[in-house]
Amino acid sequence: VEVVYEYGAVPALLFEQPPLPGLSRWAPLLPPVDPRLSLGEGGTALVDAPSIAADLGVDRVCLKNESANPTWSHKDRFNFVVVSAAVREGAPGVVLATSGNHGISAAAYAARAGLKCVVLIRDTTPAAVKAAMLAHGATVVVVPWAKRLSLMGELRDKLGYHPISNCDPQVVVGHSFGPEGYKTIAYELFLQLDRRPPSVVYVPTGIGELLFGVAKGFAELKQLGLTATVPRLVACEPAARAPLTQAVATGTLSARVADAPTDAHSIGVLMNSARGAIALRQTNGWTAPVTDDALRRARQRMARAGVWAELSAAAAVAGLEHDLARDRRADGTVVCLVTSSGFKDGAGDLAVPRAQDWESLSAALQARGHVLP
């Protein structure tokens, strides 16, 4: 399903407004949304990262900080639109299978809409993520991951719950309206960069729906005559499982790869959505497979610039580093999407030093690089 609009009927002043939070402002270019469901999603800051630009030797790197959304990930753009659709269809609830962020966000919007929400998870889901879903009143159930699609199908068929993640065992594709929410990232970037699209946008990529949404947003800006060019998009996948890289290499739209371990829980998938491959073709983009070590380095680099990301959300900066190491460099402004907060990974209890007095405190400081008199 592809969603199109009567672009000639879009209000002339739609793109004269400031990119404030609240996606209802983009309603003329969205499926029917219920403004009462809005949590003030979107309108996230574009954070200049001069330390990253200097370290990597590029002109300008900006971080689009999606961790400043209502449930601290980009998924809020998706769920505002998709839960609106569930309400409109009269569904009594929504159901999804998720690694984390999507579930927290869906639980929040479903709660606001007064809908039931069933979230199917793996038993590896961090406690912090479960706590967030449960706080919003979702029913959270650990299921065998291989059975998640059929169980979602039962909830759809028997209870009439609206599925808001893929439940088709043959084809990987998200909810048709999801990328409609994501595309507002492109609108905001256009306005935040003084009505000039960036040269390249690096995108943390799982099945590729975010990639597709961002590409669509820029394509619409071009169609509306607001820009002559669109940025090239880079799909940043875990190297351990990189179906889109595989699809590009083999000239197909969708590929399946073997399971292999990665700590990038939110983007480690075995099969990509064809829409991700279409987005790369449309924008003349490419993929950047990144190792877990590269993700950890990128996350640290970002934290030193002031933005603490979920490991998966560091994929864009890791992808930029990956390209630069191969002499693939862009002029002008490069944007890296930061999809989610560092809190989402959960935290083991980290050891920190203890001090009883100035002697023990100063020793601890000295051991950590502080200069004492």
Place this chain on the structure above:
Amino acid sequence: VEVVYEYGAVPALLFEQPPLPGLSRWAPLLPPVDPRLSLGEGGTALVDAPSIAADLGVDRVCLKNESANPTWSHKDRFNFVVVSAAVREGAPGVVLATSGNHGISAAAYAARAGLKCVVLIRDTTPAAVKAAMLAHGATVVVVPWAKRLSLMGELRDKLGYHPISNCDPQVVVGHSFGPEGYKTIAYELFLQLDRRPPSVVYVPTGIGELLFGVAKGFAELKQLGLTATVPRLVACEPAARAPLTQAVATGTLSARVADAPTDAHSIGVLMNSARGAIALRQTNGWTAPVTDDALRRARQRMARAGVWAELSAAAAVAGLEHDLARDRRADGTVVCLVTSSGFKDGAGDLAVPRAQDWESLSAALQARGHVLP
């Protein structure tokens, strides 16, 4: 120290701009700030909460969602301004003692500024909070809480680190410039409510510096001739330790109370800052002491409206409930500040059901209120 400005010299169009993220936009009414340190703080959404308004029987309740800041709390407004001051003074680092949010935020801004950051904590600090501070490269040390002020003094005197939380053993007062950051909340509320101040603002209150900042922001709007009225402010303190309530009752500016347990770690203090009491006097405000049980109820109510708050950050909604239970009600729009994210409390591992197949899943759903055919 009180900070004043040449109000006659404020640019006429300052309050004609949209309340986007990035506090540098308010520079004419701030101490000298370094725009390069900005992480896109502020510009947070004002979220209508019709379910809370209906439950409580008031006209309109709006949540000012400070958990959508760069480090997911209101403290980012504080630290943008205060770390700018540390840089300007040429300090090699900053030092603070904190229950959590302030430390994460300070660590992020110090990292961005290239300053050392020492955070003194208690051993009860949640693992997630420590993880965030450490990610930004802060030196985190557990110290005996009674010694924190003297140890901060040593770091100030011996290493020249700029103290950014109170280190005066006699008087409780934060950094002079901190409330200058907080006051931008008032500016944004004014613009978000179509240039009309709300009737009442409920404020989660520890020592009272946020309260003072918000009061100052509205007072400045009045001084600039932008509004004729200012809202009444309500200081929402843990009932177990409510020094400001005590100060008001005894007609003093600052009171000390006995230690007593509360789970509201971020606002449970034994002594208030006189500035908090001044803010209440200036706005004809009052205090609302709230129990931990009331905080938990308020947090759940907020989560069902789509906003998952730290327990301490639920104090404003709990304060509103406290007042309504005593027939103290305001007409018009009531604003509740939500200072921080639910992730900040940390999470024990919550038990969720497991299901192997449709039979066990449907049983789990039925037990949780889902209607099965």
